Amino acid sequence: MAGEEQFRRVDAARLEQLVADIYHGLGVPPDDARLLANALVDADLRGVHSHGCRWVPTYARSIRAGTVNLHPTIRAVRDDGPTCLLDGDGGLGHVLATRAMRLAIEKAKRHGVGVVAMRNSQHIGALAYYTQMAADAGCLGFATTNAGIAMVPPGGREKIVGLNPLSWAAPTARPWSLNLDMATSVVAGSKLGMAIERGEKIPFGWAVDADGNPTDDPKKGMEGGLLPLGGPKGYGLAVMLDVMAGVLSGGRFGRGLGMKGSSQLYQAIDIERFIPLSEFTERMEQLIEQIKGSALAPGSTGIFFPGEIEYNLKQERLAHGIPLDAFVRGELRREAEALGLRYDIEIE
Amino acid sequence: MAGEEQFRRVDAARLEQLVADIYHGLGVPPDDARLLANALVDADLRGVHSHGCRWVPTYARSIRAGTVNLHPTIRAVRDDGPTCLLDGDGGLGHVLATRAMRLAIEKAKRHGVGVVAMRNSQHIGALAYYTQMAADAGCLGFATTNAGIAMVPPGGREKIVGLNPLSWAAPTARPWSLNLDMATSVVAGSKLGMAIERGEKIPFGWAVDADGNPTDDPKKGMEGGLLPLGGPKGYGLAVMLDVMAGVLSGGRFGRGLGMKGSSQLYQAIDIERFIPLSEFTERMEQLIEQIKGSALAPGSTGIFFPGEIEYNLKQERLAHGIPLDAFVRGELRREAEALGLRYDIEIE
Numbered sequence: 001m002a003g004e005e006q007f008r009r010v011d012a013a014r015l016e017q018l019v020a021d022i023y024h025g026l027g028v029p030p031d032d033a034r035l036l037a038n039a040l041v042d043a044d045l046r047g048v049h050s051h052g053c054r055w056v057p058t059y060a061r062s063i064r065a066g067t068v069n070l071h072p073t074i075r076a077v078r079d080d081g082p083t084c085l086l087d088g089d090g091g092l093g094h095v096l097a098t099r100a101m102r103l104a105i106e107k108a109k110r111h112g113v114g115v116v117a118m119r120n121s122q123h124i125g126a127l128a129y130y131t132q133m134a135a136d137a138g139c140l141g142f143a144t145t146n147a148g149i150a151m152v153p154p155g156g157r158e159k160i161v162g163l164n165p166l167s168w169a170a171p172t173a174r175p176w177s178l179n180l181d182m183a184t185s186v187v188a189g190s191k192l193g194m195a196i197e198r199g200e201k202i203p204f205g206w207a208v209d210a211d212g213n214p215t216d217d218p219k220k221g222m223e224g225g226l227l228p229l230g231g232p233k234g235y236g237l238a239v240m241l242d243v244m245a246g247v248l249s250g251g252r253f254g255r256g257l258g259m260k261g262s263s264q265l266y267q268a269i270d271i272e273r274f275i276p277l278s279e280f281t282e283r284m285e286q287l288i289e290q291i292k293g294s295a296l297a298p299g300s301t302g303i304f305f306p307g308e309i310e311y312n313l314k315q316e317r318l319a320h321g322i323p324l325d326a327f328v329r330g331e332l333r334r335e336a337e338a339l340g341l342r343y344d345i346e347i348e
Numbered sequence: 349m350a351g352e353e354q355f356r357r358v359d360a361a362r363l364e365q366l367v368a369d370i371y372h373g374l375g376v377p378p379d380d381a382r383l384l385a386n387a388l389v390d391a392d393l394r395g396v397h398s399h400g401c402r403w404v405p406t407y408a409r410s411i412r413a414g415t416v417n418l419h420p421t422i423r424a425v426r427d428d429g430p431t432c433l434l435d436g437d438g439g440l441g442h443v444l445a446t447r448a449m450r451l452a453i454e455k456a457k458r459h460g461v462g463v464v465a466m467r468n469s470q471h472i473g474a475l476a477y478y479t480q481m482a483a484d485a486g487c488l489g490f491a492t493t494n495a496g497i498a499m500v501p502p503g504g505r506e507k508i509v510g511l512n513p514l515s516w517a518a519p520t521a522r523p524w525s526l527n528l529d530m531a532t533s534v535v536a537g538s539k540l541g542m543a544i545e546r547g548e549k550i551p552f553g554w555a556v557d558a559d560g561n562p563t564d565d566p567k568k569g570m571e572g573g574l575l576p577l578g579g580p581k582g583y584g585l586a587v588m589l590d591v592m593a594g595v596l597s598g599g600r601f602g603r604g605l606g607m608k609g610s611s612q613l614y615q616a617i618d619i620e621r622f623i624p625l626s627e628f629t630e631r632m633e634q635l636i637e638q639i640k641g642s643a644l645a646p647g648s649t650g651i652f653f654p655g656e657i658e659y660n661l662k663q664e665r666l667a668h669g670i671p672l673d674a675f676v677r678g679e680l681r682r683e684a685e686a687l688g689l690r691y692d693i694e695i696e
Contacts, residue, residue, distance in 0.1 A: 082430050083460035083621045112431035113463050117622050140592065153639060155651040160642040168588045170595075178591060180584040212645050230577045236528040236654035239639070240516045243526060244488060247518075247631045250623045254635045273431045274465050275598045283595045287602045291501060291587070294508040297560050303503040306584035 006198065008329060009321030010345040016041040018336060018345055019056055025339035026063045027070055032095045039094045043126045044322045046310035048181075050190030051126035053324065054197075057331040059092070059123075068092055068122055074099060077250075082111040085249060086118045090261055093124035097143075100266045101130040105137045108268035118264045119251025121145075127167035128181035128307070130266065135169040135177040138277045139268040143167045146246040146263050149255045150189050152225035153235045157212035159225030160255060163189050164241035169307070171271070172288065173281040179307030184238040185226040192218040192226070197327040321347045354546065356677060357669030358693040364389040366684060366693055367404055373687035374411045375418055380443045387442045391474045392670045394658035396529070398538030399474035401672065402545075405679040407440070407471075416440055416470060422447060425598075430459040433597060434466045438609060441472035445491075448614045449478040453485045456616035466612045467599025469493075475515030476529035476655070478614065483517040483525040486625045487616040491515045494594040494611050497603045498537050500573035501583045505560035507573030508603060511537050512589035517655070519619070520636065521629040527655030532586040533574040540566040540574070545675040669695040 019037035044052030072091030088096040107114025134141025151161040167181040195218035207221025228234030246253025251263035336343040367385035392400030420439030436444040455462025482489025499509040515529040543566040555569030576582030594601025599611035
């Protein structure tokens, strides 16, 4: 089903403006609408479509249903030196996440490290967007969130564990930062949704059906559950990340335990408290050169670092547009037209 | 080759005393010798033989060769509130690691979080031993170290990345703590060494030979390299952990870059700065019960948490002894006899 016309390139700036206008049209304050649009388009630019503009209609539905608080009072439940627990009052996840990471960075600059827990939040999209803020500020950034319950643990056949992701980022002397952002399942859950939308099959090993059998049908995988990365390791990581994000914050954890919404943990460590930032990035450069300079596998185009491929893709797409699939383009057009906005983002 | 006589049970307390006596006999101060013996036997008790007493002869050789400083001056290069950079002066890794995590916990109790980087260290064994200290103190514990260079990155065919592990631990209301301790390769490097010692083959998917081809021969895997957990994810984690342990500390990083030895990062977060510890462990119990109470796969004996199987094994082995393989027993006997110590640890 995935034919030539499945993908068309759209202009990144016009896409961002359209998404901001859609959310503003739905009642999101202008600054928050712009932030949300910027985060979603950034994910598409970096090739992380699973966290890009395909979420626009989902968030729009939540806003229309009144399940998101567009004017939250973000409250510090407790704030002591380098640590803080925030209650997000059910606001937009991307807005809360940006606020929380900004606070973690401020604390890192003052105390050497900042640890900010957030509860009563919503879906925050790609973690890399927030850890990148820390790297840009000369910090080691860390973020995790609890995510949808879709992982089947080793020994089980029911999805009972979240596909909880983590991200770590660090500055380099290159135009890209080291930025690792990964789900603890073999693949992110959105990849099944994307395969369904595009009518594609999935590789065996990603998911099991409702009886616990391997499947290459993304719909059956949705009914069953996703497999953890490397079995016990991915499962162990997923549980531990829910402990850090959900249990520690006093917010939602596990399958519907605690309060509603989702929970996160953000951390920044100021590199200058250990060694000068210039020395750090010089050492990073030595590490990068050593690994990139090692022997390549036959047919390999090179060895890449986490965040590097995404950066390269972003440059190409800023210049030539983002290939969006028919499903996402259709949804954006529908949202735009419902609000009387002009859908004019496709190139050529 | 792995026959019935391959494994014999030894008494944990007598094993720990023998190992302490061996190291004391080699010139290690008594408290440090006891600490090292306790950490090594703890790994064997928990079934983590890859980090247990099979290391006794390796460390003994380093001590005899004079490459370990048995009387290090551990120096705080910089110490500001919640953060500290320590130089381990080439001391025994387990001794330095215990000191560093103790400091991270003290800082967490005072400031809410403690981050301690260590450079100029040695092999520190199983990380779980140190993160457990944090969990026992009511903290979330984290530790990472850079390890031997034995991972082949995606796109490469040369081992150029360390098998850098991570551990996270958290307290529960149960007798065991949640304690995840994992290498970022499919398996820890020591598992190849153990397979060679026992004359066993390894599963395909663990390692590649020197030409980059899959192998089930542990010797060829040693010559080639180990594969990262889940390809780019395990590779990305391994690189990021070296950044945290090696690059940040100013110590050794990459393949022989920076100073000699190994480098680590330790962190403790005081749970009470977020929610009361009793509430935290009550929430942990809800999470544990929810996951354990979910539907089991056919033939499954249950769903287990990281650290739980290790705890259960430890109880059984404290009561009935630790099964040690012929190679390790032989090495311990040789070390004991070389120092005029009595080898009398086997049960029955």
